[in-house]
Amino acid sequence: MYYFTFEKRLHSSFKIRTSITLTSILTALIIGGIFFLIIGINPIAVYKSVVTNVFFNTYAWEDLFLKTSPLLLTGISVALAANLKIWNIGADGQFYMGTLGATWVALNYGGALSSTSIIPLMFLAAVLAGSLWALLPALFRAQFGVNEIITTLLMNYIAISWVDYLIFGSWRDPKSNNFPVTPEFSESTYLPTLLNSSVHAGLLVGVVIILLIYFILKKTKLGVQITITGDNPDAGLYSGINIKRLIVIILVLSGGIAGVAGMLEVTGVQHRLQQNISLGYGYTGIIIAWLARNHPLGVIFYAFFMAVVFVGGENLQIVFGLPKAMIDLFQGIILFCVLGMEIFAEYRLKIKRV
């Protein structure tokens, strides 16, 4: 009689992690391939098509970077809080509030100010709006121990309702035949684009913010406090860290970062506020943070990884005429394998004999 047990690894090195991630992606491709075979499509052709259409096409590269930009920020937003073992499920709502803040500035001052003054203003408004949205759950968590998973999640729906209220109401474009969108912003609010493409400068903003967070976590006193308290709140408490203050600072910062993602999306891509503008970026941020094990640099890699998954999926729809549901299924398989096999990074599978 044999049975399996998990034994904790003493060291979980980068090499082990990388090989496990690669193995899990490979597993996903094999399982996905079986599904493709079932519906009568050659999986090799599918994967070849993804590679050629995603990695060897200029437009697809632009798509990848456009998708990566908001994900970098929602990813680091969730990852930052998670370093303190605070679960910010509200990045999506903070994203929406960020779009709201930036849109308010753009609609009111868009025509009057030059790019150099309005873009920083929109940035500020987005940070403020996103932070405020995280402040309430942060205070409740710090002061009364209210579970932030619930509060941040529920705040998402309130944020969406606020956006709907404004775009169906006083912000609605009078020229839109009643369609719920704001007027297009004036061109002074447009983010500069990179290399003559449609990729906006938000990509760099995302990378810079991630590097900043990385620096804060590794090199500053605040970072040490986060690491200690995140590992063991009691240790934090006994070493004299003001945990309540720390929770509020980090969650508010996390909200502000998600707000920036929202601002980048309205000023860099859409140039107006409309319904469903987030496309679930806040929730994808949770997946990214989890995959990256809350490491800031890992967020860069996995934000890009998720962008590949999305853009690649869309290409499969176009090239093979696969239904959207099949694409969702395949994306689900990939995430399931990558997340599911994470356990092998921490634990070793042992087969024992009784």
Place this chain on the structure above:
Amino acid sequence: MAQKSSSNRILILVIVLAIALIAVYYFSQSAKDQTELKSDKKDLKVAYVYVGPVGDGGWTYAHDLGRKHLESKGIKTTFVESVPEADSYRTIRNLAQNNDIIFTTSFGFMDPTLKTAEEFPNVTFMHCSGFKTSKNMGNYFGRMYQAKYLAGMVAGAMSKTNRIGVIGSHPISEIIRHINAFTLGVQAIKPDAEVQVLWINSWFDPAKEVEATNSLIDNGADIIAITTDSAAPLQTAAKKGVLSIGNDSDMTKYAPDHHLTAAIFNWGVIYEDIYNKVKDGTWKPGSDWWGLETGLVGLSPFSKLVPEDLQNKVNAKREEIGKGLKVFQGPITKQDGSIALEAGKTHTDQELLSMNYFVKGVIGDLPKN
């Protein structure tokens, strides 16, 4: 120490990846010009961008029947379904690289379509239900309100409580126009009947649609009509023994014993027309707004519940509208009692396209600016 060295290695990996990305980007950049050379336009390729799933049984399903109509003529088509409006620019651009005609079939796709049309001057873009045009972008739509008027006549005649419930999708001019025409049709048979509207602010949300259906029935509606895309309200109504009127495509199979008729689109006719025009070079950007006489809009076959004399009455009206009778013919009174159209007057197309009032007999609110 282990922690530190591993993060260094991640850093190196990220840098290497970044360099690789940039390298590939530049290589593909130089290849870009070559791929943009279009093959000669003998066989036009057609692509569709849908806002919902092709299996919604309504709006997108109807467009996809139109696409299949083209396929049946041997024309190569592609489609992408369930494209969020906020993400549509990327999808449209993606398709524009390898296609000659792009149909985008949701109002929210209008500006992304316009933007892509500027980037791809050799591709023809046709946007459904909007109003913007450019050198290589036009728009098309059906005078669905004419069919809605006919459906309203059926509902008015079949209602016993004189109250008909309508699931409103988005309170935009298109839907307001449809609800008004429907109400005018109801009142053509029963001048005192009322039409209650509940907005769900979504095109496709079966859960909300079911909720709204239940509320409308609880409020006394004995017929449910929809402006949304799913057939869920019809199924819910059928369970309660309530009659229903479908939207966009024949929904009989979802409520076989309760579905009276549906105001439907038959997109195939206009898609074939546009395709042929683009192919022989006679296409011009403009606004195609086709009515009952073209067959683009109409009613699905009546259910056996609809009495024959009513069927004849509705068919006679269909003939008249096809020959030029206006649905919005004054006098028409607004919900609040003020005058929308004086006797003898009709709305211009522009007024129809930007309609923002409810006619008398509609119970429901419009968002205020």
